[in-house]
Structure formats: C-alpha cells, structure tokens
Amino acid sequence: xxxxxxxxxxxxxxxxxxxxxxxxxxxxxxxxxxxxxxxxxxxxxxxxxxxxxxxxxxxxxxxxxxxxxxxxxxxxxxxxxxxxxxxxxxxxxxxxxxxxxxxxxxxxxxxxxxxxxxxxxxxxxxxxxxxxxxxxxxxxxxxxxxxxxxxxxxxxxxxxxxxxxxxxxxxxxxxxxxxxxxxxxxxxxxxxxxxxxxxxxxxxxxxxxxxxxxxxxxxxxxxxxxxxxxxxxxxxxxxxxxxxxxxxxxxxxxxxxxxxxxxxxxxxxxxxxxxxxxxxxxxxxxxxxxxxxxxxxxxxxxxxxxxxxxxxxxxxxxxxxxxxxxxxxxxxxxxxxxxxxxxxxxxxxxxxxxxxxxxxxxxxxxxxxxxxxxxxxxxxxxxxxxxxxxxxxxxxxxxxxxxxxxxxxxxxxx
DNA sequence: TCTGGGGTCCTAGGACCC
DNA sequence: TCTGGGGTCCTAGGACCC
Numbered sequence: 353x354x355x356x357x358x359x360x361x362x363x364x365x366x367x368x369x370x371x372x373x374x375x376x377x378x379x380x381x382x383x384x385x386x387x388x389x390x391x392x393x394x395x396x397x398x399x400x401x402x403x404x405x406x407x408x409x410x411x412x413x414x415x416x417x418x419x420x421x422x423x424x425x426x427x428x429x430x431x432x433x434x435x436x437x438x439x440x441x442x443x444x445x446x447x448x449x450x451x452x453x454x455x456x457x458x459x460x461x462x463x464x465x466x467x468x469x470x471x472x473x474x475x476x477x478x479x480x481x482x483x484x485x486x487x488x489x490x491x492x493x494x495x496x497x498x499x500x501x502x503x504x505x506x507x508x509x510x511x512x513x514x515x516x517x518x519x520x521x522x523x524x525x526x527x528x529x530x531x532x533x534x535x536x537x538x539x540x541x542x543x544x545x546x547x548x549x550x551x552x553x554x555x556x557x558x559x560x561x562x563x564x565x566x567x568x569x570x571x572x573x574x575x576x577x578x579x580x581x582x583x584x585x586x587x588x589x590x591x592x593x594x595x596x597x598x599x600x601x602x603x604x605x606x607x608x609x610x611x612x613x614x615x616x617x618x619x620x621x622x623x624x625x626x627x628x629x630x631x632x633x634x635x636x637x638x639x640x641x642x643x644x645x646x647x648x649x650x651x652x653x654x655x656x657x658x659x660x661x662x663x664x665x666x667x668x669x670x671x672x673x674x675x676x677x678x679x680x681x682x683x684x685x686x687x688x689x690x691x692x693x694x695x696x697x698x699x700x701x702x703x704x705x706x707x708x709x710x711x712x713x714x715x716x717x718x719x720x721x722x723x724x725x726x727x728x729x730x731x732x733x734x735x736x737x738x739x740x741x742x743x744x745x746x747x748x749x750x751x752x753x754x755x756x757x758x759x760x761x762x763x764x765x766x
Numbered sequence: 767t768c769t770g771g772g773g774t775c776c777t778a779g780g781a782c783c784c
Numbered sequence: 785t786c787t788g789g790g791g792t793c794c795t796a797g798g799a800c801c802c
Contacts, residue, residue: 390770405802408769451773451802533775535800568776569799593773601768634794644769648796685768754770762772762802774801781794 355516357492358460358469359585361499362476364436365487365508367453368393371429372422374485384420385412392424392758396508426757432484439479443472448585452761456496458585470513477511494519496583497576501530519579524551531576538565538573553577591764594632595690596620602642605675605684611668617689618664620759625691626731628766629698631656632691635663637670640686647674656695659723660730663691694766 364370368386373379373395383398385391391412394403401416413419433452440447443466446458459469466472473490480488487509491502494516501523506512514522528550529539541564547553553561554577562570575581596617603609614637625631635657636650649670657663667689675681730742739756 387770389768392770406770410768454802533800537799566777591773592775595772597771599768599770636795646797650795652794686770688771690773759771762770764773772802774799776798776800778797779795781792783791783793784789 355494356469357494357499357514357516358458358463359493359496359499360440360457360459360469360473360476361491361493361496361503362436362440362455362457362473363489363503363507364433364453364480365489366393366395366399367433367486368424368429369395369398370486371425371432374432375425375428376422379420379422382420383416383418384422385409386422386424388421388423390754424755424758426755426761429761432486435484436480436486436488439476439483443476446585446587448587448589456499456585470511473511473513495579495581496585497532497581498523498579500532501526504530520554523577523579524549524554526550528553531573533569533572533576538569541565550577591766592694593690593692594621594624594630594694594763594766595636595688596759597638597686597688599686600684602683602685605682610671610684610687611664613687614667614671614689615660615664617687618667619660621689621691622658622660622663622727623731623734624763624766625658625694625697626727629696630694630766631658631697633657633693633695634691635666635670636690636692637667637674638686638688638690639671639674639684640688641678641681642683642685644685646686647678649674652693656693656697658691658697659720659727661723661726662720663689 369384372384372386381397383401383403384395385398385403386393387409389409391403391405391407391409393405398416398419403412403416403419409421429452437447437449437455440455440457444457444459444462446461448456450456459472463469466475469492473492477488477490480486489503489506489509490511491499491504491506491514492512493499493502493514498514498519502512502514527548528534528542531550542548542553545556545560545564547556553573558570558574561574564570565573598613598617600613633656634650634652636648638646638648640646651666651670671687733741
C-alpha cells in the first residue's frame with residue numbers, strides 16, 4: 353500500500369498520579385489517588401482495585417482500603433506536561449495538543465531527519481522517561497483515530513505501531529467502547545443490535561447504525577470503523593466557549609446562596625475573556641438539584657459582553673427563571689455559567705445609543721462603560737498583585753471547592 | 767452521610783424569513 | 785385562502801471526552 357503510518361498519539365500514563373510518585377519515591381508501587389473529596393487521578397495500582405477518576409473519595413477508600421490520598425502539585429503537572437510536549441516538538445511542529453497530558457503529532461515531514469515513525473516514537477518514550485522520569489504510551493498509525501486507539505492498547509508504558517496493510521485486522525478485533533465517541537450510552541445501544549466489536553460495527557448496515565445513533569454519530573462511527581476518517585492535525589484550536597462551575601453540596605435555592613456564587617463564576621469567566629480580548633453573545637446557566645438532575649437556561653444577546661457584572665446579572669435572571677419553573681426544588685447542588693458565541697472584542701468599546709432595555713449589559717452604554725472601566729481596574733490590580741488581591745464572592749467558596757490551580761489545568765486556551 | 771471542573775458536538779422543535 | 789419547502793437562528797437537553 354502507498355500510505356505509511358505517520359500519526360503519533362502520545363499519552364502520559366495516569367499523569368497526576370505518576371507525577372506524585374515521581375516527586376515522592378515512597379509512593380511508588382503503591383495505590384494512590386490525587387484529590388480528596390473526589391478522585392482527580394488514580395495510579396495503576398489503585399485502578400487495579402476499581403478506583404477511577406471522578407469517583408467520590410469515600411467510595412474509592414471502600415474499594416481500596418490502603419489507598420493513599422495525596423494533595424496535588426498542580427504547578428508540577430503543568431511544568432511536566434509542557435515539558436513532555438516539548439520533547440515531541442523537537443521532532444515536528446505539526447502537533448495538536450488535546451489536554452495537559454496528551455497530544456497528536458504528524459511526523460510525515462521529518463522522517464528523513466529522524467528515521468521511521470516507530471523509531472521516533474521509541475526515542476520520544478525514552479527521552480520522556482530519562483529526562484522527566486515519567487511513563488508515556490504512544491500509538492502510531494495512519495489516522496488520528498487509529499493512533500489514539502493504539503496508544504490506549506499500548507498502555508501502560510507501551511508502544512503500538514499499526515501497519516497500514518493490516519490495520520483493519522487490528523481494529524476490527526477491538527471492542528466498540530475503545531472508539532472515540534462511544535461511551536456507556538452508545539455502547540449499550542449498540543449491544544442491543546448485537547454489536548460489541550468494531551468489526552461487527554463495520555459490517556452493520558450504515559442506515560441501521562444511523563437510525564440507532566442519529567445521522568452525524570452514525571456516519572462518524574462507520575467511518576471510524578473503516579478507518580476512513582481523514583481528519584488532519586490541527587495545530588491551533590481555539591476554544592468556542594468559556595465556562596465555570598461550582599459544586600455546592602446541598603444548599604437552599606435562595607438568592608443569598610446563588611448570587612455570590614454566580615458573581616464569583618462570572619468574574620472568573622469575565623477575567624479570562626477580557627485577558628484575551630474576547631466577549632460572548634450567549635450566556636448559559638446550569639442548575640443542578642439535590643437529586644443530581646440538572647436544567648439549563650440560555651440567552652443570546654445581540655452584542656457580545658465580557659463584563660463581570662453584566663454576566664452575573666444575566667446569570668441571576670436565568671437562574672431565577674429556572675427556580676420559578678421548578679417550585680418544588682428547594683435544594684441545589686451545583687451552579688454553572690458558560691459563555692459561547694465568542695467574538696474578538698477590543699477592550700476599548702464603541703459608544704452605542706442609550707436606552708436599550710438591557711442597558712448596563714451593553715458594552716457601549718454609560719453604565720456599560722463604567723463597568724468595563726471597573727473590570728479593567730480589577731484586572732490590572734490582579735496582574736500586579738496576584739489573583740487573590742481582589743476576590744468577589746469569596747464567602748461562597750467552601751472547603752469542598754476544588755483549588756483554582758486545578759481549574760486552571762483544565763482550561764482550554766481561548 | 768459531599769458525584770469535580772472545563773470543554774465539544776449533535777438533535778429536535780419552534781420562530782422567522784423567503 | 786390553503787399548503788409546502790428550504791435556510792438560519794435560538795433554546796434545551798444529552799452524550800461524550802480529558
């Protein structure tokens with residue numbers, strides 16, 4: 353066959369947990385979890401007991417009585433994640449970073465310098481191990497999707513190179529759950545059709561798969577099952593939305609509870625947007641009740657905003673609407689705000705006519721201008737004296753909330 | 767007696783316009 | 785007057801990923 357496998361998918365193994373074991377040798381070989389109230393990451397030793405990320409700490413302790421919880425060294429995660437990506441960049445500029453610990457790279461343009469893709473992958477793994485002390489798994493294949501599956505199969509601390517000549521033999525034996533986009537719900541629906549392997553999915557009629565999963569998902573999965581998805585590496589991907597959320601435990605659904613929380617969330621999002629000269633037209637809130645059901649409400653404005661007060665007030669109105677529609681719900685467990693329909697937005701804003709119904713939310717009105725100035729002042733103080741120098745709504749931050757350093761690790765670049 | 771936080775994409779119905 | 789069709793935008797919800 354003409355084509356060769358040049359896409360690498362590199363994935364640091366149990367990343368946060370591996371960093372903790374690197375920093376403290378006493379933790380090596382032991383089941384550990386990063387986090388406390390909730391498991392943010394679990395070592396392979398802990399996973400053997402069924403401990404998974406996102407799991408409540410209590411449940412994890414039940415499954416694994418010897419589990420050691422460790423506080424996160426978030427600055428180290430950022431530093432080591434960046435350093436691992438830098439090793440990849442020594443070979444090619446064609447890199448798509450997916451998250452702090454995971455990236456695709458296309459080495460098609462550099463094999464004449466560094467050898468075959470498999471050789472490059474071996475070198476990357478050896479260097480990350482030697483220079484950073486961390487295990488990393490790599491999959492090499494003709495497409496992104498297959499490379500990603502290969503790295504999953506390679507874990508932990510392995511390398512899998514998929515020969516294009518036999519790639520479907522490799523792919524079709526694997527369970528559907530390994531495919532990108534197949535989670536528990538899709539897996540269960542496919543199982544009803546008797547489809548549990550990727551090969552069985554490939555052999556199913558495309559129309560029946562589309563009927564079952566919808567047009568887009570059906571077509572995508574059929575293409576993935578035949579490894580015919582041509583998506584290329586995207587070196588620069590910008591976020592399409594920015595959000596923030598806060599779990600509250602169980603709190604009464606009253607203004608005194610939700611106003612400070614929403615203001616704090618709006619402030620975090622607004623500051624991120626303003627730092628990148630962005631603003632958004634659509635504001636969405638999510639309210640989760642005590643029983644973990646959640647409801648969303650959104651509003652799309654005619655002009656984009658980024659001012660903290662404006663975001664907070666719209667969010668408050670939306671939350672009031674949710675609560676009015678759910679009179680019976682007296683307890684909330686989470687609040688979230690997300691801003692989408694993002695647009696580039698110069699900090700110096702144009703004057704717009706006064707008298708809009710949403711005056712004060714409009715960037716150009718008198719009230720809007722005053723708020724922009726206030727935001728800019730706060731942004732400047734924080735830049736000079738640190739993030740904590742001005743803190744709205746700190747009263748709403750309980751002991752349960754996740755540290756801001758962890759939040760920052762999960763943020764996409766805007 | 768505590769299920770985290772930040773994202774992406776898709777669907778379906780309704781409003782509105784041509 | 786009645787009926788039909790396509791396109792776009794908005795909204796609410798859901799599945800999924802790291």
